[in-house]
Amino acid sequence: xxxxxxxxxxxxxxxxxxxxxxxxxxxxxxxxxxxxxxxxxxxxxxxxxxxxxxxxxxxxxxxxxxxxxxxxxxxxxxxxxxxxxxxxxxxxxxxxxxxxxxxxxxxxxxxxxxxxxxxxxxxxxxxxxxxxxxxxxxxxxxxxxxxxxxxxxxxxxxxxxxxxxxxx
Numbered sequence: 001x002x003x004x005x006x007x008x009x010x011x012x013x014x015x016x017x018x019x020x021x022x023x024x025x026x027x028x029x030x031x032x033x034x035x036x037x038x039x040x041x042x043x044x045x046x047x048x049x050x051x052x053x054x055x056x057x058x059x060x061x062x063x064x065x066x067x068x069x070x071x072x073x074x075x076x077x078x079x080x081x082x083x084x085x086x087x088x089x090x091x092x093x094x095x096x097x098x099x100x101x102x103x104x105x106x107x108x109x110x111x112x113x114x115x116x117x118x119x120x121x122x123x124x125x126x127x128x129x130x131x132x133x134x135x136x137x138x139x140x141x142x143x144x145x146x147x148x149x150x151x152x153x154x155x156x157x158x159x160x161x162x163x164x165x166x167x168x
Contacts, residue, residue, distance in 0.1 A: 005019050007127045008034065010033075010089035011026050011033060011034060011036060011056070012035070012038065013028065013031075013036070013037045013038070014025035014038045014040075015037075015038070015040055015043065016040065016109070017040045017041075017042065018040070018042065019040055019042070019043055020042055020043055020044050020045070021043065021044060021045040021046075021047065021111070022043070022045070022046050022047045022050045023047045023146075024047035024048045024049070024132060025033060025047060025048060025049055026047060026050075026060070026111070027046075027047060027049060027051070027052075027073075028050065028051055028052045028054060029049050029051065029052040029053055030052070030097055031051075031054050032054070032055060032056050033056070034051070034054050034056065034057050034059070034061050035050065035056045035058050035059075035079075035107075035117065036048070036055060036057070036058060036061075037057065037059075037060040037061065038060075038061045038065050039060070039061060039062060040063060041064065041065055041083050042063065042065050043061045043063050043065055043066055044065055044066060044067045044068065045066075045067065045151050046068065046069050046070060046073045047070050047071065047073070047074060048070040048071045048072050048093065049072045049073070049075075049157040050070075050073045050074075051073060051074050052072050052073070052074070052075045052076055052077075052079070052099070053075070053076040054074075054076075054077050055076065055077065056077050056079055057074070057077040057079060057080050058079045058080060058081060058102075059080070059081070059082055060074075060080070060083065061152075062083075062084065062085065062086050062089075063086065064086045064087065064088055065086075065088065066086050066088065066089055067088060067089060067090045067091070068089075068090060069089070069092050069093055069096050070093040070096070070130045071094040071095055071096060071116065072093070072094075072095050072096065072098070072133065073093065073096045073097075073099045074096055074097050074100060074118050075095050075096065075097070075099060075138045076098070076099050076100075076135075077097075077099075077100050077134070078099065078100065078102065080097070080100045080102060080103055081102040081104065082093050082099075082101060082103075082104075082105075083103065083106060084107070085107065085108060085109055085112070086109070087098070087109045087111055088109075088111050089109055089111055090111055090112060090113055090114070091112065091113065091114045092108070092112060092114070092115045092116060092119045092140075093115075093116050093119070093150070094114070094116035094118050094119065094167070095102045095117075095118040095121065096118065096159045097107055097119060097120050097123060098118055098119070098120070098121045098122050098123075099121070099122040099123070100120075100122075100123050101123065101125060102125055102128060103121070103125060103126050104118065104125050104127055104128070104148075105126070105128040105129070105130075106126065106128075106129050106130070107130045107132075108129070108130065108131045108132050108135060109132045109134075109135065110133050110134045111122050111132065111134055112130035112131075112132055112134050112135055113134050113135065113136065114135070114137075115131075115135055115137075115138055115139065115143075117139040117140045117141050117142060117144055118141040118142060118144065119142050119143070120141075120143055120146060121131050121137075121141050121143070121144040121145055121146070122143060122144070122145045122146070123143075123145075123146050124145065124146065124148060125144055125148050126143070126146045126148055126149050127147065127148040127149055128138065128149075131149035131157075131160065132161075134155065134157075135160060135162065135164075136149065136157070136160065136161060137159070137160070137161045137165060138161070138162045138166045139163050139166065140163045140165040140166060140168075141165060141166065141168065142163075143166055143167050143168065144165075144166075144168055146167070149167075151154030
């Protein structure tokens with residue numbers, strides 16, 4: 001990503017105002033100096049692999065304008081412990097939060113219509129999930145290897161379809 005669009009100081013990555021997307025494959029994959037990310041209002045999309053393997057990333061502030069978190073965006077962010085999804089979010093991509101081993105709870109807002117396969121796979125401390133009424137299907141492997149999670153902790157709409165292999 002063009003370094004005029006962001007700054008990193010003391011482990012905090014700030015994306016500049018006016019940025020509406022982090023392009024696919026153009027983020028900060030593997031950057032070990034980032035421990036917090038602040039995204040600007042107006043950002044609508046986080047591209048694939050944007051923060052993949054940022055192993056020291058602990059927290060992220062999503063703007064209310066965010067609509068899409070694409071596949072592998074936060075895959076392997078082992079220290080990421082808390083995620084608050086904005087009310088306007090529509091899609092969580094495949095393997096987006098795979099292997100975020102410190103993540104304990106997620107609340108998916110009503111605006112989300114799609115959670116792709118493997119989105120939270122390997123989040124071994126994930127114990128509580130609340131799914132908004134907009135989600136109609138939880139795809140395969142979405143919660144695979146989430147050893148602290150039981151199906152009894154999944155809350156969602158009455159017509160929510162959970163793929164038989166969502167937990168396998």
